[in-house]
């Protein structure tokens with residue numbers, strides 16, 4: 001039995017104003033949450049992954065608001081705990097993501113189908129950043145920001161695992177963007193820090209210490225964050241505000257604060273028709289307010305706004321730069337040609353990426369398109385993908401070069417079977433039959449057609465090049 005504070009029940013009962021809905025909410029709060037995944041088109045083919053799950057005895061039910069999202073029907077076979085250690089998950093073929101959490105990004109792309117510069121204000125652990133990058137097919141640029149340093153590391157690990165290459169990681173307070181990068185982004189997601197009232201099915205203690213004082217206090221932060229995000233939006237841009245909480249104080253009233261303050265320049269983009277059945281959870285304003293019992297999910301709130309395309313009077317006069325240091329420079333022609341020559345051994349042409357290659361000391365990096373517009377404005381913790389390091393003996397490709405661009409390699413690729421892939425993730429070398437199609441040196445290793453990393457072909461074995469921090473204790477191959 002979940003421990004739900006009577007103060008919360010009294011508060012939400014007033015807002016719901018419907019005894020049957022309250023009872024349904026309390027009943028569903030006691031039920032375990034059904035699990036869901038989002039297939040990652042950057043690393044996998046949807047049909048192949050769905051087929052794999054079906055072969056393993058699971059039914060996957062499509063989530064109506066996300067083309068790549070599925071609920072896992074465990075009726076016939078319960079899922080093992082820790083299925084994050086499953087090879088296709090380690091390979092980034094899917095992301096374990098609660099169904100309602102897929103909604104904000106769907107709303108953002110419905111309102112703004114082709115953004116080139118996106119800001120994710122509160123991004124860790126990265127379920128929505130990875131969803132955004134997948135929807136952009138890794139093109140354009142996403143600033144993924146997170147205030148907490150420990151959560152920033154998890155965010156980076158998830159971007160790395162899922163083959164995302166178009167992000168800049170930042171570690172700012174989200175309230176700084178409005179001044180540092182005013183009118184810069186086509187689209188902004190503010191998946192705000194919140195009271196988490198909608199998460200009780202997953203976290204039994206989420207509602208045990210509820211207090212109105214803490215709801216009101218966090219709503220002040222949310223108001224500052226939404227105002228800052230709106231200022232960072234280009235005219236004509238789209239802002240999505242979302243939370244996993246239920247009280248109006250953290251949802252509708254935060255949105256109302258934006259509407260009241262910017263009444264001349266903001267309009268609501270209604271979400272009533274976002275997916276079949278959306279009207280069932282739509283508020284009179286056109287926001288979506290999912291109580292857990294309505295779609296058998298977590299509780300969630302999503303609102304979408306457009307900044308009117310007319311010029312707006314801006315109360316800020318100057319961008320207030322958060323950094324001026326940028327220790328990178330573009331590659332010289334000679335450096336580019338040397339690296340191109342090295343990559344040719346893998347049948348990989350760097351030509352399409354030429355303008356996005358930068359260097360710092362002996363490191364070569366691939367940066368997202370549009371980075372120039374942000375240089376000097378933000379302190380960037382990590383940009384794009386580290387491709388290679390130069391050493392006296394020549395270049396050495398890095399793990400992420402393979403996981404991000406490995407699908408472009410035409411030679412020196414080796415498909416591992418399940419047992420070999422398990423050994424690869426355990427950090428072990430892999431014995432192979434001598435292969436005529438491989439020369440000695442760098443090889444990209446694949447699992448189920450997805451490049452999972454690099455190895456060095458020594459003839460009868462592949463020497464493992466998986467970075468130490470990615471080595472796993474108990475990876476497993478079958479569901």
Ligand SMILES: C[S@@+](CC[C@H](N)C(=O)[O-])C[C@H]1O[C@@H](n2cnc3c(N)ncnc32)[C@H](O)[C@@H]1O
Pocket residue numbers: 101121122123124125126127128129145146147148151172173174175191192193194
């Ligand atoms: C709801 S979670 C974000 C979940 C994430 N969008 C996802 O889908 O994986 C909110 C995040 O906001 C971060 N946060 C809290 N205060 C912040 C602030 N002032 N600026 C930026 N991020 C903040 C928290 O550390 C937390 O990671």
